[in-house]
Amino acid sequence: VVIPAIFFAMGGPAVFVEGASNLTPQQTSFFSSDAFLNQGAPYIAAVLAYAIGNQTIAQRLFAVREDLIKPTFITATIGYGATIIGIGMLGVVALYAGINPMEGDLNNLIPQLAGTYFGPVLLSIFFIMIIGSLASTADSDLSALSSIMMADIYGRGGKRKADPRLMLTIGRATMVVATGAALYFAGARMNILDLLVLVGAIWGALVFPVIASFYWEKVTNKAFTVSVLAALAIFFPVRFGWIPMDGAVGYVFDVVAVVGVGVVAGLMTFGFFGA
Numbered sequence: 001v002v003i004p005a006i007f008f009a010m011g012g013p014a015v016f017v018e019g020a021s022n023l024t025p026q027q028t029s030f031f032s033s034d035a036f037l038n039q040g041a042p043y044i045a046a047v048l049a050y051a052i053g054n055q056t057i058a059q060r061l062f063a064v065r066e067d068l069i070k071p072t073f074i075t076a077t078i079g080y081g082a083t084i085i086g087i088g089m090l091g092v093v094a095l096y097a098g099i100n101p102m103e104g105d106l107n108n109l110i111p112q113l114a115g116t117y118f119g120p121v122l123l124s125i126f127f128i129m130i131i132g133s134l135a136s137t138a139d140s141d142l143s144a145l146s147s148i149m150m151a152d153i154y155g156r157g158g159k160r161k162a163d164p165r166l167m168l169t170i171g172r173a174t175m176v177v178a179t180g181a182a183l184y185f186a187g188a189r190m191n192i193l194d195l196l197v198l199v200g201a202i203w204g205a206l207v208f209p210v211i212a213s214f215y216w217e218k219v220t221n222k223a224f225t226v227s228v229l230a231a232l233a234i235f236f237p238v239r240f241g242w243i244p245m246d247g248a249v250g251y252v253f254d255v256v257a258v259v260g261v262g263v264v265a266g267l268m269t270f271g272f273f274g275a
Helices: 002-009 014-018 033-063 066-097 106-117 120-155 164-187 192-215 221-239 247-273
Strands: none
Touching: 002 066, 002 106, 002 120, 014 066, 066 106, 106 120, 120 164, 192 221, 221 247
């Protein structure tokens, strides 16, 4: 409801014709590798990783039913992925309409569009949806993190019998610390697209070893940990430009990236169409 309402309030399909002059030559070309790699590809990968991440890990940790892997992939990718891509279309429409984010901050774009083109009723619905989705996600993630800290790290981490009171204190402290960290990131006004790529990379590092563990018994806890740390150790220096990507180093990382894409594509294909 929200996305079509903004789209038609901005002029509907006519905006793509009238606003074509606002695009650069690279943005108008469907086959532009520059536009795809610098705008589309990282965010597509991040969205897909996060889309299948929550449900895949939930299946592995709580259900462990291999017969539900395929439905999980389909539900997560189509449901969550389509929602995020639909919201991303607002940015495309804003680009055609020549709308620039307030103060140059991309985080302001969607609230700016809603405030400009929505009436009081739709604007209220929009903010209720945002607050509801944030509250739901925060509640479930905080509960999961608290449970992990209480049961897995404290409860199973030592040889002594766990103290229920201390376990409860650890769970509450975990929620407080996590909430404080969330408030810091929210107040720091970081670029939402950079955060999307970061979260997608972390989820990708976690999810695909989990998927592999369904079918390969050699993926032990130690192997999983090493895999995640190795993936993050490669991602952070490349993403934030800590090492030069010229010459032989760049070719090495290109080869690693191509191999990684092949592995991920194979796992996802097997998840969708495998047994």
